[in-house]
Amino acid sequence: MMKDQKNLWTRRRFIGSAAAGITSAVLLPHLATSCKSKPVTEIKLGFIGLGRQSMFLLSGFIQIPGVKVLAGCDVYGIKRKRFERRVNGFYANTGKAVRVETYEKYEDLLARADIDAVVIAVPDHTHAMIAIAACNAGKDVYLEKPMTFTIREGQELKRVVRDNDRILGVGSQQRSDPGFQHAVKLVQTGALGTISRVNAYVGAPPIPYDLPEEPLPEDLNWDRWIGPLTAKIHFNNQLDPPISLDPEKDEEIWGAWRWYKEMGGGFTTDWGAHMFDIAQWGLGMDKSGPVEISPIGDGTEFISWKYANGVIMTSEPFDDMLTKGVKFWGENGWIEVARGYFNASDPKFNPPAAASSDDSGPYETRIPHQVNFIEAVKHHQDPVVPVEIGHSSCTVCTLGNIACDLKRTIKWNPDTETFVDDTDGEATRRLHYEYRSPWKLV
Numbered sequence: 001m002m003k004d005q006k007n008l009w010t011r012r013r014f015i016g017s018a019a020a021g022i023t024s025a026v027l028l029p030h031l032a033t034s035c036k037s038k039p040v041t042e043i044k045l046g047f048i049g050l051g052r053q054s055m056f057l058l059s060g061f062i063q064i065p066g067v068k069v070l071a072g073c074d075v076y077g078i079k080r081k082r083f084e085r086r087v088n089g090f091y092a093n094t095g096k097a098v099r100v101e102t103y104e105k106y107e108d109l110l111a112r113a114d115i116d117a118v119v120i121a122v123p124d125h126t127h128a129m130i131a132i133a134a135c136n137a138g139k140d141v142y143l144e145k146p147m148t149f150t151i152r153e154g155q156e157l158k159r160v161v162r163d164n165d166r167i168l169g170v171g172s173q174q175r176s177d178p179g180f181q182h183a184v185k186l187v188q189t190g191a192l193g194t195i196s197r198v199n200a201y202v203g204a205p206p207i208p209y210d211l212p213e214e215p216l217p218e219d220l221n222w223d224r225w226i227g228p229l230t231a232k233i234h235f236n237n238q239l240d241p242p243i244s245l246d247p248e249k250d251e252e253i254w255g256a257w258r259w260y261k262e263m264g265g266g267f268t269t270d271w272g273a274h275m276f277d278i279a280q281w282g283l284g285m286d287k288s289g290p291v292e293i294s295p296i297g298d299g300t301e302f303i304s305w306k307y308a309n310g311v312i313m314t315s316e317p318f319d320d321m322l323t324k325g326v327k328f329w330g331e332n333g334w335i336e337v338a339r340g341y342f343n344a345s346d347p348k349f350n351p352p353a354a355a356s357s358d359d360s361g362p363y364e365t366r367i368p369h370q371v372n373f374i375e376a377v378k379h380h381q382d383p384v385v386p387v388e389i390g391h392s393s394c395t396v397c398t399l400g401n402i403a404c405d406l407k408r409t410i411k412w413n414p415d416t417e418t419f420v421d422d423t424d425g426e427a428t429r430r431l432h433y434e435y436r437s438p439w440k441l442v
Contacts, residue, residue, distance in 0.1 A: 039378040042066050046115040046139075048106045048130055049122035050074035050083045051240070052251040053144060056362050057119055057171075058083070060370045062090055067374055072102045073109045076240055077219030080104070085245065104221060106130050110137040117167075117377050120144060123257045124264050126227045128153035129441055131168065132160045140167040140377045142370070145273035146265060147390035151398050152432035154391040155417060156442055161387045169373040169383035170390030172277045174339070176369035180278050182351040183328070183337040187282040191349065192330025195283065196310075199327040200275040201317035203267025205296070205303075205404045209260040211236035228435035231262040239263070265401050268303070268315070271324050272397035276305075277389075278326045278337070279313050280396060286389045289396055289414035295403040303400040315400070339363055402430045 043066060047054055050072050062069050072083040080102035091098040103109045109118070110133055117140035120130055128148040134141050141161075147170050148154040161168045174180045186192055213234035216222055222235055233239075238256035243249060258264035265272075280286055290305035290313070302316040318327035318336055325338025333345035342351055369384070376383035395417070403410050410427050411420035419427040435441060 039380075040116075041378070042068060043374055043377050044114055044116045045069045046071035046073070046109045046112070046118045047083065048073045048109060048118055048120045048134075049144075050076070050079040050102075051121065051255060053254075054119065054121040055082075055086070055250065057121060057142075057370065058086065061119065061374070062087065064371055064374050066378070068098060070098070070100060071109050071112060071115060072100065073104070073106045074102070075104055075221040075224045076217070077104075078217075078243060078245065081245060082243060082248075105224070106133065110134055110139060115139060117141065121171075123225075123255065124149045124269070125229055125257075128157050129228060129435075129439065131157055132442060135160045135164045135166045135168070138164070138166075142169050142171065142373050143390070144171045145277075145390070145394070146269040146397055147273070147387070147394040149265070150430075150432045151395050151417065153441060154394055158387050158391050160442065167373075167377050167380060167383065168387040168390070169376060170385040170387070170393075171369070172273060172385045172390065172393065173363075173369035174274050174278055175281065175384050176372055177339070179340070179342055179351060180337055183326070183335055183342070184278065184282045186335060186349055187328050187330070188284065191332065192328060192335065193332035195328055195330050196312075197329045198279045198283070198311065198313040199316050199318040199329075200272075200279045200313055200325075201322065202271035202275050202315060202324055205268045205401050206259055206261035206264055206266030209233060209262045211238055211256065211260075217242070228439035228441075229262065230433065230436045233262055261401075261405075265397060268400050268404075269394070269397040272315075272400065273393060275324060275326050276313070276396045276400075277385075277393035279328075280393050281389075282326070282328060283307065283311060283313075285392070285414075287392050289392055290399065290412060291414065291420075292409060292411050293399045293403040294409040295400075295405075295407055297404075297407055303404065305396060305400070402427055405430065 045061060045067060047058060047069070058069065061067055069087050072080060074080050084100055084102055087100040109115065118134050119142045120127065120134070121144045122130060124146060127143060131141050131143050148157060187195060214236050216235045220240065225240065226233060238253065240255060241251035241253050243251055258270045259266055264270065285307065291308050292306040294304045296303055302314045305313045317323065318325065323338050323341065325336060325341065327334060327336045333349060335349050336343040344350055373383045399410065399412060406426055413420050422428050
């Protein structure tokens, strides 16, 4: 499909509105109500998982006024050293006397009474376990998406967050992006009329692990990296990509664990946690979900999700370039939205013009999502993506993978979060797996 360049909302334009209004993040509806208590003025952060995504997050969080980064944790020694170097270097350049410490075990970081909140950016299979431990230790949590590896993990994490009265924000940063916000507003205000279908393209489901075994680095604790997984997974450096310090060289690829079903959910969860999340938001299905999920197969190339109101969402692309994004089809027209891109059937649906700004640097660091989390912690109020929304969006992704794994259509009750007509129990068994000893979920 050819794009009308007049309808494209460039990355440069929407970044301008985000960068120019960092304080506007505190005015989001989730933070606009009265505070439960007097807000704190300084948040002391610890980072658990010090890989590529964590370095992006660090570069954002450490610059937010009122934030002090005190600790980091990773099972890979050289990545702990990189973290120390970067944090100490930042504070040395700003003239602040801050001492950062690092740990191999996340339990040691969580034991520190001076840490208010933690940023968790580890492989998906340890998200829930570490986040639950953090909440039980009295810490607030910024958790990378997808929120959990299994649906039951999400159920338990949701309960623990509320039982401990903690703040948990999920790294679905597109919710803090004015381009996606505009698209959702069009849908929810009825500008497009009744929505009949949604294309939310993200990519393929996970595949079985097939990387060759490679020598294990001496400073990588592989047993702790594996954590609760029961499958025998040998080391390959694509799972935890190498870095160097002298000369300094960061990871050249994303950790490949996300593409393999033993450790991750493929594109279905990795990008689905962004694009299916936007579709759910637009359709008013936050904290809910679909009722029927059909897999790839039987002549179809794409997963489909059917909602109780008849709306169908598919993982089908909306253009020949396979853009990862969302297209809403309504009776009055359609809109397409992706990172740095907006297109519509009618110019009247286009976003308002915004001031231009530099668009250099990674997407994760140039929107006010992290500011929103810090303000939520200070005011002890839910951020823009709280635990319940993170869970429902993650559940949509995981249901797609379960249907593909079973090679049949499955039925789901989003209110009870149980499968319907699961006569052989195979779908229900995929809600979770038994952790290997001594690891525990709760």
